[in-house]
Amino acid sequence: MKRSKKAANPLEGLEERPGFLIRRAHQISQSVFIEECGGLDITATQFGVLWVLSRAGALDQIGIARLLGFDRSTTGLVVKLLEDRKLIVRAPDPDDRRRYVLRLTKAGDDLRRRAEPRVNNVRKRLEAVFTPAERKSFAKLLDKFTRSFDETTRVPLKRPT
Amino acid sequence: MKRSKKAANPLEGLEERPGFLIRRAHQISQSVFIEECGGLDITATQFGVLWVLSRAGALDQIGIARLLGFDRSTTGLVVKLLEDRKLIVRAPDPDDRRRYVLRLTKAGDDLRRRAEPRVNNVRKRLEAVFTPAERKSFAKLLDKFTRSFDETTRVPLKRPT
DNA sequence: TCTAATTAATCAGACGTCTGATGATTTAAG
DNA sequence: CTTAAATCATCAGACGTCTGATTAATTAGA
Numbered sequence: 001m002k003r004s005k006k007a008a009n010p011l012e013g014l015e016e017r018p019g020f021l022i023r024r025a026h027q028i029s030q031s032v033f034i035e036e037c038g039g040l041d042i043t044a045t046q047f048g049v050l051w052v053l054s055r056a057g058a059l060d061q062i063g064i065a066r067l068l069g070f071d072r073s074t075t076g077l078v079v080k081l082l083e084d085r086k087l088i089v090r091a092p093d094p095d096d097r098r099r100y101v102l103r104l105t106k107a108g109d110d111l112r113r114r115a116e117p118r119v120n121n122v123r124k125r126l127e128a129v130f131t132p133a134e135r136k137s138f139a140k141l142l143d144k145f146t147r148s149f150d151e152t153t154r155v156p157l158k159r160p161t
Numbered sequence: 162m163k164r165s166k167k168a169a170n171p172l173e174g175l176e177e178r179p180g181f182l183i184r185r186a187h188q189i190s191q192s193v194f195i196e197e198c199g200g201l202d203i204t205a206t207q208f209g210v211l212w213v214l215s216r217a218g219a220l221d222q223i224g225i226a227r228l229l230g231f232d233r234s235t236t237g238l239v240v241k242l243l244e245d246r247k248l249i250v251r252a253p254d255p256d257d258r259r260r261y262v263l264r265l266t267k268a269g270d271d272l273r274r275r276a277e278p279r280v281n282n283v284r285k286r287l288e289a290v291f292t293p294a295e296r297k298s299f300a301k302l303l304d305k306f307t308r309s310f311d312e313t314t315r316v317p318l319k320r321p322t
Numbered sequence: 323t324c325t326a327a328t329t330a331a332t333c334a335g336a337c338g339t340c341t342g343a344t345g346a347t348t349t350a351a352g
Numbered sequence: 353c354t355t356a357a358a359t360c361a362t363c364a365g366a367c368g369t370c371t372g373a374t375t376a377a378t379t380a381g382a
Contacts, residue, residue: 015320018287019190019205021303024230024318026187027339028310029180034340044180045368055172062330067172069185074369076332081367098330098377126179129309134302141291141299142182148290149189154370157185159176188369195370206338223360235339237362242337259347259360315340 032125036118042111045070045078047119050087050112053104060099066158087111193286197279203272206231206239208280211248211273214265221260227319248272 014020033044042050048068053059056067065075079102082088087108093099104112127135150156175181194205203211209229214220217228226236240263243249248269254260265273288296311317 015304015307016300017284018300018303019194019283020209021300021307022183022186022190023205024307025183025303027230028307028314029183031314031340032310033180043367044184048181052172060330069188071368071370072331073333073371077368096330096378100331122180123178126306129306130302134305137298138302138306139177139179139182141295141302142179142186143176144295145287145290145299146176146182146185146189149193153189153192159172192370204337221360232338232340233361234341234363238338257348257360261361 029122029126033119033122036122036125037115040111040115040118042115045074046082047112047115049075049078049082050104050108050115051119053088053102054109054112058101058103060093060101064102065155069153069155069157071154082108190283190287194280194283197283197286198276201272201276201279203276206235207243208273208276210236210239210243211265211269211276212280214249214263215270215273219262219264221254221262225263226316230314230316230318232315243269 030044033047037043037047048070049064052064052067056063059067061075061079062072064070064079065072068075070078079088079090083090086105088102089105090100090102093101130138146157191205194208198204198208209231210225213225213228217224220228222236222240223233225231225240226233229236231239240249240251244251247266249263250266251261251263254262291299307318
């Protein structure tokens, strides 16, 4: 009997590695977002900033980073992009001259409002592959996973519980 | 009774959005990888290429992309990087002049071998937050999720089952 | 008070990722 | 055989992401 040098599946075990699967899941969720929000010319990251500003009111860059778990540098770049597109405005904070206070403009809030239903659609599409029980379990496990590592990241998430 | 304009948690619901949690999980898994493999100067993506070449033997860029689910352009850039570092070599395929056949060099395989235990450690660390049952469930759900969307991605994964 | 640690923002540099386009080659259809 | 479609590689351009450094401002400690 011949011993085949390469097994039928040379990549055995790949589909069990959490790192690999998470990367793939992220790739998928990004592409569904782009698909759904294509016409609006907005990315998931950018929407996150608009969304958090509409929910939390005025914030500085670090505030946004803490709520969304973005890196400080990343946040700075995204904010600059949104400011250039006049979707947000920056004003120096009179009480702390290191800071700039960010707010949504009318255009920014309009875009956020138009995007919101599409973003909900993204969620629906992503969750559609699961049964209700699976959906719940998936969210719970992801939540546990991310919370467990929160403190080890450069920007620990500021969240309840 | 006062109705407060902003709830205690203005970001309610964020931690249930799969897109958000997946992004965060990816961020975490990347940073654990870097932490663990820091000294070796290799990223998860680069390791993926070394790993797949050691498992599947010689491949062209598209072959790698299909096995790992990388974009063609991404693969091209990563391959170039590894080639510059002399971890892989490219040779024109005599049977198809559009292709280049990629192989690990000795240095590339050495690096892969040194990285492997650390990569296993990454996995252990990521999974350590779960009970065995949760671990299994998490992998299963991620697998179902990624498989379900496979065909909608630019590079559908070539995998068994 | 004066210094030291902390914090906000920014920048340079590197890598990953995708889109859309192009050129070269191979394969399939007439 | 010749043309059209598919395939591989590559490039330009854009955005996201992180690291490490710097500058400016605030806060805490001696």
